[in-house]
Amino acid sequence: MNEVVRWTRERHKMIPKKAIIVILISHHDSLPNEDALSPKEYQLLSNLISRRAPCNLLFFGLKPQFLDLAALNTEGTTIFLEDDSEKLKTQLPKGMGIYLVKNHEKAGKGFELLEHARKHPSCGLQVGLITESGCKLALKGLPEAVHGRKWDVIVIDGPSGDQPEAPGRMGTIYTAARLAHMGVNADVFVHDTDRMIEKWYSWEFLCHENLVSSKGKLWHFRVAAHSGSDRFCSQSAVQIL
Numbered sequence: 040m041n042e043v044v045r046w047t048r049e050r051h052k053m054i055p056k057k058a059i060i061v062i063l064i065s066h067h068d069s070l071p072n073e074d075a076l077s078p079k080e081y082q083l084l085s086n087l088i089s090r091r092a093p094c095n096l097l098f099f100g101l102k103p104q105f106l107d108l109a110a111l112n113t114e115g116t117t118i119f120l121e122d123d124s125e126k127l128k129t130q131l132p133k134g135m136g137i138y139l140v141k142n143h144e145k146a147g148k149g150f151e152l153l154e155h156a157r158k159h160p161s162c163g164l165q166v167g168l169i170t171e172s173g174c175k176l177a178l179k180g181l182p183e184a185v186h187g188r189k190w191d192v193i194v195i196d197g198p199s200g201d202q203p204e205a206p207g208r209m210g211t212i213y214t215a216a217r218l219a220h221m222g223v224n225a226d227v228f229v230h231d232t233d234r235m236i237e238k239w240y241s242w243e244f245l246c247h248e249n250l251v252s253s254k255g256k257l258w259h260f261r262v263a264a265h266s267g268s269d270r271f272c273s274q275s276a277v278q279i280l
Contacts, residue, residue, distance in 0.1 A: 074196075076104050076230070080257040084108055087226055087259070088192060095190045097218070099211045100197020101126050101137065108194075109135055118185060122198045122206055138182050144175075146200045146207030149236045152176055153243065156213070163269035169217050176213035189222040196230040200237070207236050216244035216271055219262035227260045246272035 076084070081104060088096065088108055093115035098105050101119045109117040110132065119137040121127065127137055144152060152175055156162035161173035169186050170179045193215045198206035212229065219225035229241050233256050241258060249260040249272075 074201075074231070075102065076257065077255045079254040080230070081108075083252065083254045083257060083259060084194065084228060085111065087228075088112060091191050091226065094192055095188055095222075097185065097190045097193045097215075098197075099193070099195045099208075099215065101129060102196065105194065105196075106131070106135075116188070120181075120185065120197070136184070138185065140178060140180055142178070142180060143198050143206035143208075143210055145203065146205050146209075146236055147203030149207055149209050149239065152209050153239060156243070160269070162213070164217070164220060164265065164271050165269060169214060172217075174213070176210045177217070178210045178214040181214070186218070190218050190225055191222060193219055193225060193227045194230075195228065200231070200234065209236060209240055212237070212240040213244050216262065219245075219260075220265040220271075222262075223264045225262045227262055229258045229260070230256060232256050232258045244271045248273060 085108060088094075088111045092112045094112060096109060096112045096115055096117045098109070098117070098119045101121050101123075105119070109119075117135045119131075119135070120140045121137060122139070122141055122143055124139055127139055129137065131137060155175050159174060162176060165172075169177050170181060172179065195208060195211055195215055197211065198208065200207045208231075215227055219227050227245055229237055229245065231237050232241060232253075241260070245258075245260040245262065249262050250258060251261050252259045
């Protein structure tokens with residue numbers, strides 16, 4: 040069955056409602072290769088970045104494969120956002136930057152924060168700086184080099200979000216959606232979409248109508264520029280009971 044079709048059917052079966060640091064060097068052997076992309080997932084990203092380069096490329100999370108993908112963005116701007124301060128020691132090639140972003144809510148609070156977003160207008164799609172947002176999901180600690188730039192490609196694969204007590208990706212997906220609407224036809228990728236948080240929040244803020252392709256656990260959305268509406272999706276949100 041086509042993965043996008045399966046994704047559409049699955050969404051109706053849901054039961055729950057309820058400081059710049061730039062380091063110049065040449066290798067990345069010290070980075071752990073946790074939760075690597077599959078060959079097909081990597082190829083999907085590689086093809087898109089190659090087509091859009093040079094571009095503004097933003098990664099939430101840092102892993103060796105992302106450094107290889109970033110190398111395709113010759114003469115473009117590439118920034119990594121990480122919650123693990125140890126990874127800021129990673130040796131990056133010239134022209135790439137890495138920033139520490141903390142204050143991610145625990146993955147176990149995913150349902151509670153989704154309820155908050157649906158009840159509070161401050162979590163709608165609004166014009167203005169995300170650093171001044173009143174929404175609990177907004178990552179307000181982003182440097183100006185991130186929130187002040189129009190991004191062409193955004194890749195979400197961090198923080199880990201693999202346990203209820205681990206930092207979750209709720210704010211990452213929400214913030215990425217806000218940033219994507221500042222650009223023009225931004226391509227947004229979400230990894231680990233076999234997990235509930237990644238599914239729920241992708242449906243809520245990146246939207247079914249924007250899903251253009253998928254490979255394995257990687258979903259690819261194309262998000263148009265902000266149209267003036269305060270809604271992320273033109274269709275009704277998936278009802279998570």
